Amino acid sequence: MLRKLQALFILLSISSFSLFAQEGPEVNLEETGLWEGVYIKVRFSEKFGYYGEHHYRSRNAIDNVNSFVGRPRQIYNRAGLNIFFNDYFEAVIGPTYVVNYTPEPGNDEEYEPFTNEFRIWHQWLFKMPAMGRVKMYHQFRFEHRWKRKNDIGAEYDYTNRYRYKVFAYIPVNKPKIEKGSIFVSPSAEIFMHSGESIAYNPFEDFRTYNGVGYVINNSFTLFAGHMWTIGQKTSGYQYRTSHIFRINVFIGLDTRKGDAIPKINLGY
Template sequence: MLKLPIITSLAIVLLAFCTQVTAQEGPEVNLEETGIWNGLYLKVRLSERFGYYGEHHYRSRNAIDDVNSFIGRPRQVYNRAGLNVYINDYFEFVVGPTMVVNFSPDPGSDLYESYTLEHRIWHQWLFRMPTMGRVKMYHQFRFEHRWKKDNDVGAEYDYTNRYRYKMFMYIPINKRKIEKNTLYFSPSMEIFMHSGGSIGFNPFEDFRTYNGFGYVVNNNITLFAGHMWTLGQKSSGYQYKTSHIFRFNVFIGLDTRKKGNSIPKINLGY
């Protein structure tokens, strides 16, 4: 398991890199997208060792002629499912399929297919650190094997691999720990790398900061809203794109073994 000082150093290096990229005159950095992502997350504990994990998203993006509009075109319908395996209180992993519907960047244009299907196999390792006062910290490693194609008419499928690392925290605000009726803050940072035959000068796919507030409604439902800023490398290698996304999520956690009124051991914010 990676030690906290190493992770902290990595975070500092990444933030310094992003600051340098956005500040220097050499690379081209442009705001290319704003949007709103809505998500439903499901986590069902079926037994001591196994459970079901699912994510279902609808993502919209800005109108073609107004990058600051946040809405105007559908972007994706995103469905991820998996078998959740619980090793102990500090480590669990998930493996399963993903199906993504990618909509045309220019609806109605004859140059693009109205939608394409993207298939993935994914697996994720989640490490929970010992609680530090009120703070819960997690390290998440996610690997995705993707078969996707552009919406250009006649485009062919391309296979790539994606490697993701995310660090995130839960910090309760109005209570000492996360329980029913708790308001909490969750900061996070995530880096994306990818590889494949079509990946030449842009191995760095994306860097994200995603920060928001959650509210535990009851023992099974949590609401979350936040803002995500991204920085991504384009295929040229020296051009970068940024985005601003508002995200609204509902998290549902169920435990078929549960007795009493304790909140299921779910991860409320990823």
């Protein structure tokens, strides 16, 4: 099943990127930004826990695409029930609440200051056996979204999003990731989506996110990196790119009684 899903996502990504072999696609840098996030995992029992992501995202000023900050973009809250099946597979299901800010602050004649977005999401995470120092992960995430543009009078639009991400954790200064470890984490993720409003742009996004982390202790990890994205616009032949710097804190807690010690938490 896993191999079939991987093959499907690879085929979709190849189909999308084959468009670049054609003459005439437009590719423009449309956004830079800074995303600050907190990732939380709390273990309640052997099988269940809490998972949360809480972000504040800013974007470049309107008149300077290289400024990285200048306007608020989103407040992003994702939560869910974390289900642990075994050491190599876990899943999450839960709600997401997003605040999307206006693209033009102060322009109240055309745009609402913010809109609310609601999602239901579920995720599968496959952890591969370690290959030397390298630990590989495969993440499948599915989102059912109700969102609308900031244009005054815009109606809610329902879409589905399908995501596949492959990433790794590689310790640098120690044989394994533990307290005091510095590590690097490369990743690549493809986003596809569908819905009545999506006709020519099924390829929503492709992201590479690479960064460096430092493990303070079993419960707290710091991570920072750079993310580059490219995705289709509604026309189908136009593409937008972005450069985003990200700063994250990963928090892992274990509420079980006894001598249980939380494992190093690195988030997803």
